Amino acid sequence: MKIYVCVKQIPDPNTVVSKLDPNTKRLVRSGVSLVLDPGDESTISAAIKLRDTVGNSEVVAVSMGPASAQEAMRRALAMGVDRAILVTDPALAGSDALGTARVLAAILQKESPDLVFCSTESTDGYTGMVPGGIAEFLNLPQLTFAREINVEGAKAIIKRVTLTGYQTVECPLPAVVTIASGSFEAIYPTMKGIMSAKKKPFTQLTLADLAIDPSQVGEAGAREHVATIGKAEARAAGQIIKDDGNSAQAIADFLQRYQLL
């Protein structure tokens, strides 16, 4: 079975305070520490777990990004991914979710995957639109918010996280599956894994290799335009309940208001 994981390099959410460029209205990515999206680490772990359960399978990490994204791919390889494919091209700068999905789908088209794993959303842009775009371009069914994934015969079966619990959902392979955040504990690359990562196949492609017209991607092909950016409203102060003998009732009322009781 061929399992593909779409991954992204992002500003390190643990050390970088995200800043938006007021002119381009985009996230500032230069001059900051960049890492493999921690959400993708968990998605990669889900893929590796499935690979090791199913047997006779491989996990391939796929990404689109600048040359610096090689580091994120090496980390994916160190974690236990079998090979990696990165598309780098100057014409990709400024791509929106549609453009990104188009490029990732073009790679996957050539690879004939059985399963394509994506995190539900990236930890920087949070659009959550790329997985759906990939499924659409490839004309594949999409299962979303998976917290557990199994393969039986030619079917993918997932437990899909809902507000109140989970649904069991299945679809025929090949399929795109998005992983619910926090469902799989990220595995650490072992020291051996890090040292053997550089010996694993790592393919770097350009738009020409994928026969994509540059006008369909990057700034030129973007259909999504950020109109304005602004500061999020400061969180309102919490409500303090003083215990005058009725605090238990006050807490119960509060919880009921939010349908938590």
Next chain:
Amino acid sequence: MENLETPFDADKQLIIAEVRRFVDREVIPVAHQLEHDDNYPIELIEKLKQLGIFSATIPEAYGGLGFDFTTYVQVVEELSRGWMSLAGIVNTHVLVAYMIAAQGTEEQRQRFLPLLAEGDKRGGLCISEANAGSDVQAITMTAVRDGEDYIINGAKLWVTNGVHAGIFAVLVRTDPNAQPAHRGMSVFLVEKGTPGLTVSRTFEKLGYKGVETAELVFDAVRVPAVQLLGGSEGAGFKHAMSGLEVGRINVAARAVGLAQAAFNDAIRYAQQRATFGKPIAQHQAIQLKLADMATKIEAARLLLQKAARKKDRGERCDLEAGMAKLFASEMCQEVTLDALRIHGGFGYTKEFNVERYYRDAPFMLVGEGTSEIQRLVIARQLLEQYKI
């Protein structure tokens, strides 16, 4: 002029970064509790095993990763930044593995190193005794030949990993009449579970908690002659001293990591805590401390790296290891105290980690040879070098 920048390849940088990430995510959040409860960190050890820490310095031919010491000391520094005790568990293991790799027979390497590399069996080093610490030649434990075996009798003290180690390297006297005494010493490799080998007690300590420091009793422990390190009698003192060079480099690395942790906490706190209308970091009294702390840490790190590089080149490095250990451990004591002072009254409470750093620091002053012994080693080498 030697290049003081550490030469690094990309893999090593990634490995150090990964250990740093591991320490930040897995060690620091639990170290405080484990230390105060004096609990052996079983889960962390399991994770360190998976990460590959126990195989780091073992040659690749025997299932290890073959790291040089220059890389290894940075791994130790990171571990110690999270919790010094963890670095101690790794240290004795690495010493035993090093002694087997460097001095063992081919059969001993093939038998023991893969077990140590997997991390399921960890190493423990038995040198000191109740009446023999700095004066190693005063040990009284004996091994007497009996056919194809040796019979070991005596007791060893201050054995780190004494309860949880699987393979011990034990310094004994095989010729009690040898003059000088060190010519009659040998090292044996003894597996846990060998009849007659028991842990008689463990010590409660000021710091360095979580990891056990034990007394081991050898009561007529029968060990096959093939477990005599290197296969011949009389080289044990040299083997142990060569291991101690690595141990001293390790303790220096632990001191640098611990001091770095104290400095990190202090410089953060100094910017949060305000007195007289401004953060204390804006007072010169605190700034002078911070500058001295960082400068001393950096100086110790460079001494440490120089010693590690010399060891990597296979050269004798007792002078450099001694200097690194002496300077780093004394520096660590000063820096952890300064970090405590910067925290004021809070630093004296168990609410803050500086209290732990301050209790852990003195271990480095006495472990793997006291500062006084380091000075003697250094002076002896200097008088040799500068002989008129």
